[in-house]
Amino acid sequence: MATLEVPCRYCSQTKSVRKHGTGANKAQRYCCLNCRKSFQLDYTYNAYHPGVKEQIVDMVMNNAGLRDTARVLKVGFNTVLRTLKNSNRGK
Ligand SMILES: [Zn+2]
Structure with missing residues (x-):
C-alpha cells in the first residue's frame, strides 16, 4: 500500500495529518491532529x-x-x- 505524506496546510507537520472524510465533489479532506484544522489538497473554487x-x-x-x-x-x-x-x- 502506498502511503502519501500530506503536510498540514497551516502548521506543515506531516506526522499529525489523518484522513477526514470527503468534501464536495468527493475530494479527500484531511485533518491535522496538531492544530485541529481540516483542509483539502485540491479545491474546486x-x-x-x-x-x-x-x-x-x-x-x-x-x-x-x-x-x-x-x-x-x-x-x-x-x-x-x-x-x-x-x-x-x-x-
Ligand atoms: Zn496542522
Whole structure:
C-alpha cells in the first residue's frame, strides 16, 4: 500500500495529518491532529486555494479595482469585498 505524506496546510507537520472524510465533489479532506484544522489538497473554487486571499489584498492595495481583482483571480466579487473587510489592511 502506498502511503502519501500530506503536510498540514497551516502548521506543515506531516506526522499529525489523518484522513477526514470527503468534501464536495468527493475530494479527500484531511485533518491535522496538531492544530485541529481540516483542509483539502485540491479545491474546486479558486478562492479556497492557499495564497489567494493574500493576492486579493495585494492587488487591491496596488490600485487594481475590486471588479478587476475578482475577474483576474476568478473569484466572486463578494469574496473580494469580504476578504478586504476581514483583513486589517482593508480599513
Ligand atoms: Zn496542522
